[in-house]
Amino acid sequence: MTTATQDPAPPAVPADAPAARRRRGGGLGSYLLVRALLIIPTVFILVTAVFFLMRTTGDPITASLGGRLPADQLAERIREAGYDRPLLVQYLDYLGGLLRGDFGTTSTDRRPVTEVLTTYGAATLELAVYGLLVAFVIGIPLGMVAAKVRDRYPDAILRVFAILCYATPVFFAGLLLKLVFSVWLDWLPVAGRISTRGQIQLNRNGAGTGIFLIDAISTGDGDLVVEVLRYAVLPSIALGLLTAGVFLRLVRTNMIGTLGAGYVEAARSRGVSESRLVRKHAYRPALIPIITVIGLQVALVLSGAVLTETTFEWRGLGFQLGQYLQARDFVAVQGIVALLAVIVALTNFVVDVVAALIDPRVRY
Amino acid sequence: MATAAPTPVRRRTWRSLPVVHQLRQSVGLQRGMLVAGLTITGVFVLTAVFAPLLAPYGYGQLRDADGTFGAQQSPSAEHWLGTTVGGYDVLSRVLYGTRTALFVIVVAILLSIVAGVLLGLVSGYLGGWLDRVLVVVADAVYAFPSLLLAIVAAIVISGGQSSLVGGVLAAAISITVVFIPQYFRVVRAETVRIKSEAFVESARVVGTSTWRIMTRHVLRNATRSLPLIVTLNASEAILTLAGLGFLGFGIQPTAAAEWGFDLNRSISDVTSGIWWTSIFPGSAIVLTVLGLTLVGESLNDLADPRLRARRRAADAPPPADVAVTPGGGLAAGTEGVLP
Numbered sequence: 001m002t003t004a005t006q007d008p009a010p011p012a013v014p015a016d017a018p019a020a021r022r023r024r025g026g027g028l029g030s031y032l033l034v035r036a037l038l039i040i041p042t043v044f045i046l047v048t049a050v051f052f053l054m055r056t057t058g059d060p061i062t063a064s065l066g067g068r069l070p071a072d073q074l075a076e077r078i079r080e081a082g083y084d085r086p087l088l089v090q091y092l093d094y095l096g097g098l099l100r101g102d103f104g105t106t107s108t109d110r111r112p113v114t115e116v117l118t119t120y121g122a123a124t125l126e127l128a129v130y131g132l133l134v135a136f137v138i139g140i141p142l143g144m145v146a147a148k149v150r151d152r153y154p155d156a157i158l159r160v161f162a163i164l165c166y167a168t169p170v171f172f173a174g175l176l177l178k179l180v181f182s183v184w185l186d187w188l189p190v191a192g193r194i195s196t197r198g199q200i201q202l203n204r205n206g207a208g209t210g211i212f213l214i215d216a217i218s219t220g221d222g223d224l225v226v227e228v229l230r231y232a233v234l235p236s237i238a239l240g241l242l243t244a245g246v247f248l249r250l251v252r253t254n255m256i257g258t259l260g261a262g263y264v265e266a267a268r269s270r271g272v273s274e275s276r277l278v279r280k281h282a283y284r285p286a287l288i289p290i291i292t293v294i295g296l297q298v299a300l301v302l303s304g305a306v307l308t309e310t311t312f313e314w315r316g317l318g319f320q321l322g323q324y325l326q327a328r329d330f331v332a333v334q335g336i337v338a339l340l341a342v343i344v345a346l347t348n349f350v351v352d353v354v355a356a357l358i359d360p361r362v363r364y
Numbered sequence: 365m366a367t368a369a370p371t372p373v374r375r376r377t378w379r380s381l382p383v384v385h386q387l388r389q390s391v392g393l394q395r396g397m398l399v400a401g402l403t404i405t406g407v408f409v410l411t412a413v414f415a416p417l418l419a420p421y422g423y424g425q426l427r428d429a430d431g432t433f434g435a436q437q438s439p440s441a442e443h444w445l446g447t448t449v450g451g452y453d454v455l456s457r458v459l460y461g462t463r464t465a466l467f468v469i470v471v472a473i474l475l476s477i478v479a480g481v482l483l484g485l486v487s488g489y490l491g492g493w494l495d496r497v498l499v500v501v502a503d504a505v506y507a508f509p510s511l512l513l514a515i516v517a518a519i520v521i522s523g524g525q526s527s528l529v530g531g532v533l534a535a536a537i538s539i540t541v542v543f544i545p546q547y548f549r550v551v552r553a554e555t556v557r558i559k560s561e562a563f564v565e566s567a568r569v570v571g572t573s574t575w576r577i578m579t580r581h582v583l584r585n586a587t588r589s590l591p592l593i594v595t596l597n598a599s600e601a602i603l604t605l606a607g608l609g610f611l612g613f614g615i616q617p618t619a620a621a622e623w624g625f626d627l628n629r630s631i632s633d634v635t636s637g638i639w640w641t642s643i644f645p646g647s648a649i650v651l652t653v654l655g656l657t658l659v660g661e662s663l664n665d666l667a668d669p670r671l672r673a674r675r676r677a678a679d680a681p682p683p684a685d686v687a688v689t690p691g692g693g694l695a696a697g698t699e700g701v702l703p
Contacts, residue, residue, distance in 0.1 A: 053520045167649075167654040171610050326612050
């Protein structure tokens with residue numbers, strides 16, 4: 001979807017179009033409306049596909065508790081959960097539940113999936129934000145440098161670095177960071193989000209947001225804030241490096257494009273210095289495509305978060321997803337996957353809106 | 365291009381093959397990256413083919429004539445890269461892992477090319493409601509986190525159980541599901557562009573059947589950018605396979621060697637300072653993906669005139685490099701300009 005919007009619209013309005021029809025605001029408004037309505041089929045298709053695909057393996061109760069319960073108890077649980085009804089009825093029931101915000105009940109530990117999502121979602125959000133921050137801080141400046149020294153040796157090194165970022169599976173990067181900084185150097189904690197003592201301190205402070213940094217700041221205890229950050233360093237770097245490589249390459253490619261553009265050439269011929277050209281002229285237009293691509297990066301970051309959380313025992317949605325997969329609890333898996341689908345669709349929408357606001361050429 | 369010449373068949377030598385052509389076209393650093401990528405990829409393929417000869421033990425072997433290997437043994441003369449927590453030889457498993465990876469890449473890419481190209485061709489050429497539905501579905505799937513998609517597919521295909529050969533095949537098919545939209549999008553876009561060209565129009569006028577137009581006239585022209593996607597997808601396939609293995613959808617150690625699964629087993633080793641069980645399979649993944657990505661990146665840059673390094677006087681390669689380029693008429697011109 002994002003790529004489809006990149007084609008610049010034909011600049012010339014057909015001659016027969018009356019001048020009054022060329023209102024800019026109207027175009028933007030209808031674009032936003034169409035774009036918002038497009039979320040519905042996207043989410044609907046994904047949720048439907050996941051539901052029916054998961055059910056082709058049989059009912060969730062048998063899948064998770066199959067060999068462990070006697071047949072009559074199993075049948076009882078199946079009837080209780082309503083899995084003996086026709087598939088279509090179950091599907092409509094599930095859709096209705098989704099609309100009310102009810103994602104079902106997990107079959108292994110019988111918790112409402114919504115509860116699982118709200119408990120662990122905050123942890124994943126926190127990690128994803130840190131990861132994106134790391135990616136921006138590393139990727140964008142290095143990309144600018146690479147474009148400036150294009151096709152010389154520093155550029156080659158930076159490009160290999162970018163490819164290495166992409167080529168290293170996020171869990172292997174995590175294991176390496178762990179080995180070096182936690183085990184060998186003993187600088188940072190090995191795994192988890194917080195120590196047991198810190199957790200108790202947070203709990204004493206009452207129900208928080210689930211985002212530990214905010215919770216720790218609200219206790220007013222400086223040591224606790226530092227501790228939370230120390231636990232976050234390695235997972236954030238592992239996740240951030242994955243996306244940093246993508247940003248580096250994007251900024252490089254786009255900067256090379258804008259540095260060769262006519263207006264930059266004109267500025268250069270006026271005697272504007274090369275570093276000022278990069279900073280003032282070529283930099284901003286090169287960032288527009290990045291905004292569009294962030295939408296796709298959210299999907300990458302979420303995939304990466306699942307693996308990072310498993311590596312570092314960061315108790316978020318991804319870690320839970322891994323646990324539920326091992327337990328073969330497909331109701332929980334389905335719920336988490338459906339939620340992530342909604343998140344991806346919504347971020348893509350927001351990104352497209354931002355891109356449309358920044359760049360007037362982006363329209364359907 | 366070459367096909368437009370009067371004798372197109374004769375002009376189609378090995379020099380116009382996808383990768384060979386780009387290799388001849390490249391210069392300087394770009395050529396270095398392409399050659400490095402091709403070398404790594406070549407070593408990877410050779411290792412996969414000759415794994416049984418190279419590996420000192422079998423991938424599922426726990427004992428030899430002297431008794432069991434023992435778990436978590438550090439690297440030694442008998443086990444160059446040590447043994448895993450399960451008591452397997454790390455070197456043998458790393459070497460055999462190339463076979464699993466290569467098999468998954470080949471199956472996943474073949475399946476997704478067939479499905480994606482066919483769907484893209486039909487959707488783009490016929491248009492209509494089918495086209496709209498397919499585009500919306502492909503966009504939805506494309507925007508979704510690929511690993512999660514592969515997980516769902518893996519659950520469906522294997523019922524969440526990792527059986528013997530089924531495990532490898534299930535992984536390959538799960539990855540296929542992720543890739544189909546990419547081929548679909550590219551081929552569909554090209555098809556839509558090509559079907560309005562004059563030569564398609566004239567084929568239709570002389571009464572060529574729709575199927576023949578699609579396969580002979582449109583398909584041949586719509587697949588030009590596929591080699592690039594294939595190389596980039598090959599590296600993505602390895603990463604997805606490793607991710608699936610890491611989350612426990614791996615193939616059982618007795619069925620095949622899989623790097624991601626071995627890395628999953630090494631999480632606890634890392635905490636106790638045992639480095640050889642994670643570093644070697646992980647490095648194998650990085651190297652393989654690096655090689656494939658270098659090839660893909662170079663092809664991408666060479667296909668894009670904005671990014672292609674030119675043989676200009678300013679940043680021309682050293683003369684030695686020019687000399688080994690046969691038929692470089694342009695290079696010969698700049699040679700004299702060089703200081």
